[in-house]
Amino acid sequence: xxxxxxxxxxxYGCQMNVxxxxxxxxxxxxxxxxxxxxADEADMILLNTCHIRxxxxxxxxxxxxxxxxxxxxxxxxxxxxxxxxxxAEGEEILRRQPIVDLVVxxxxxxxxxxxxxxxxxxxxxVDTDFPAxxxxxxxxxxxxxxxxxxxxxxxxEGCDKFCAFCVVPYTRxxxxxxxxxxxxxxxxxxxxxxxxxxxxxxxxxxxxxxxxEDGADWTLARLIRALAGIDxxxxxxxxxxxxxxxxxxxxxxxxxxxxLMPYLHLPVQSGSDRVLKxxxxxxxxxxxxxLVDRIxxxxxxxxxxxxxxxxxxxxxxxxxxxxxxxxxAVGYGQAYTFKYSERPGTPAAERAQVPEDAKDDRLRRLQxxxxxxxxxxxxAMVGREVGVLFEKAGRxxxxxxxxxxxxxxxxxxxxxxxxxxxxxxxIVESGPNSLGGDLAAG
Ligand code: 5AD
Ligand code: SF4
Numbered sequence: 001x002x003x004x005x006x007x008x009x010x011x012y013g014c015q016m017n018v019x020x021x022x023x024x025x026x027x028x029x030x031x032x033x034x035x036x037x038x039a040d041e042a043d044m045i046l047l048n049t050c051h052i053r054x055x056x057x058x059x060x061x062x063x064x065x066x067x068x069x070x071x072x073x074x075x076x077x078x079x080x081x082x083x084x085x086x087x088a089e090g091e092e093i094l095r096r097q098p099i100v101d102l103v104v105x106x107x108x109x110x111x112x113x114x115x116x117x118x119x120x121x122x123x124x125x126v127d128t129d130f131p132a133x134x135x136x137x138x139x140x141x142x143x144x145x146x147x148x149x150x151x152x153x154x155x156x157e158g159c160d161k162f163c164a165f166c167v168v169p170y171t172r173x174x175x176x177x178x179x180x181x182x183x184x185x186x187x188x189x190x191x192x193x194x195x196x197x198x199x200x201x202x203x204x205x206x207x208x209x210x211x212x213e214d215g216a217d218w219t220l221a222r223l224i225r226a227l228a229g230i231d232x233x234x235x236x237x238x239x240x241x242x243x244x245x246x247x248x249x250x251x252x253x254x255x256x257x258x259x260l261m262p263y264l265h266l267p268v269q270s271g272s273d274r275v276l277k278x279x280x281x282x283x284x285x286x287x288x289x290x291l292v293d294r295i296x297x298x299x300x301x302x303x304x305x306x307x308x309x310x311x312x313x314x315x316x317x318x319x320x321x322x323x324x325x326x327x328x329a330v331g332y333g334q335a336y337t338f339k340y341s342e343r344p345g346t347p348a349a350e351r352a353q354v355p356e357d358a359k360d361d362r363l364r365r366l367q368x369x370x371x372x373x374x375x376x377x378x379x380a381m382v383g384r385e386v387g388v389l390f391e392k393a394g395r396x397x398x399x400x401x402x403x404x405x406x407x408x409x410x411x412x413x414x415x416x417x418x419x420x421x422x423x424x425x426x427i428v429e430s431g432p433n434s435l436g437g438d439l440a441a442g
Pocket of ligand 2 (some may be wrong): 013014051052167168170172206
């Protein structure tokens with residue numbers, strides 16, 4: 001048998017990268033690699049990268065710089081760059097950082113083992129194709145060790161929306177949905193091995209339209225209803241969604257499918273119609289507000305999450321005020337805020353930019369509002385009874401920590417709770433980062 005080689009994986013960016021990293025580690029596992037959490041003892045280092053904002057992309061080059069001494073000390077150490085920076089920059093990575101041996105884009109992960117073999121023969125390998133075959137047919141979707149009762153499952157990839165700020169349509173390619181039968185098989189397998197909660201992933205997950213088990217085109221709602229039929233699967237979530245793809249059947253599912261959790265990440269990016277138009281979002285602020293009202297009518301206790309960009313080219317103080325107004329009116333339980341970052345090759349990068357100090361100022365003001373809303377949403381849980389799926393032991397003896405239906409961290413001191421248990425919990429306190437509760441009677 002070949003000697004065991006060690007693989008160190010570092011993942012940046014979104015949850016899809018987390019999912020992909022696990023698949024890649026498994027594929028390399030079949031080549032004899034076992035994972036290590038120490039870069040200094042690795043035979044191969046794999047960085048799974050993100051290109052969404054400039055800072056995210058630059059992190060990769062600083063990390064590679066830090067890895068130089070490791071490569072000097074061990075010349076046959078293999079260094080691989082995967083993910084969206086790999087896709088966007090390709091060969092350029094080898095030029096900028098010659099310690100890199102292998103560059104692989106998100107659609108070519110199934111070729112990783114073959115590329116690694118090429119590198120072993122003494123070359124470099126770059127693959128940023130968008131091949132016709134389905135990488136998921138070739139990637140191992142069966143991690144040996146699951147990390148707990150929750151798992152991600154990619155059902156859709158890529159994006160056809162072309163928001164003017166975004167690299168995703170270029171790095172992840174056109175929208176593709178996996179067939180429902182494959183998703184269901186993967187979900188059943190996860191559940192057989194102890195998973196109780198599945199988060200369906202896609203860059204535009206609510207645009208899912210995979211071929212169904214009956215040969216018809218299935219929507220995300222249809223897929224969710226089929227998944228809800230799996231015994232032992234207790235919770236379903238999905239992320240991330242575009243407002244224009246929140247179809248009636250998906251909204252209805254929020255009211256009807258008990259396993260579908262009352263939490264929705266529905267980015268709007270800006271509250272100004274002018275900016276939304278310039279962003280090519282293809283909807284206005286009022287339409288978004290009406291949509292949220294309809295979803296909340298279906299599921300009144302829904303906790304809403306979002307993404308916001310401040311300082312998009314052309315954004316004025318009045319536009320920014322419209323974003324603050326929208327946030328005030330809608331009310332978020334959670335949200336991510338970003339300063340606009342110029343991405344090469346995207347339309348907005350060519351436009352006149354907002355000065356950095358204005359961006360900083362707006363980011364601070366928006367973050368303050370969102371933090372206040374987040375706090376209020378968390379505090380409002382006190383006195384309520386919610387479901388909690390327990391994931392691991394807490395810091396205190398006898399304590400277990402899990403996530404509520406609304407994705408709040410909850411700690412409970414109660415003997416006899418096991419990882420993977422879903423229990424009703426009465427929330428009694430709201431701390432800085434988590435809620436505390438007691439098991440509800442019955
Ligand atoms: N600059 C800043 N934020 C961006 N996002 C996407 N592209 C950019 C960019 N160029 C944000 C959006 C998106 C989230 C994943 O990242 O808010 O929803
Ligand atoms: Fe980053 Fe987008 Fe790529 Fe995810 S898909 S890693 S968020 S650039």
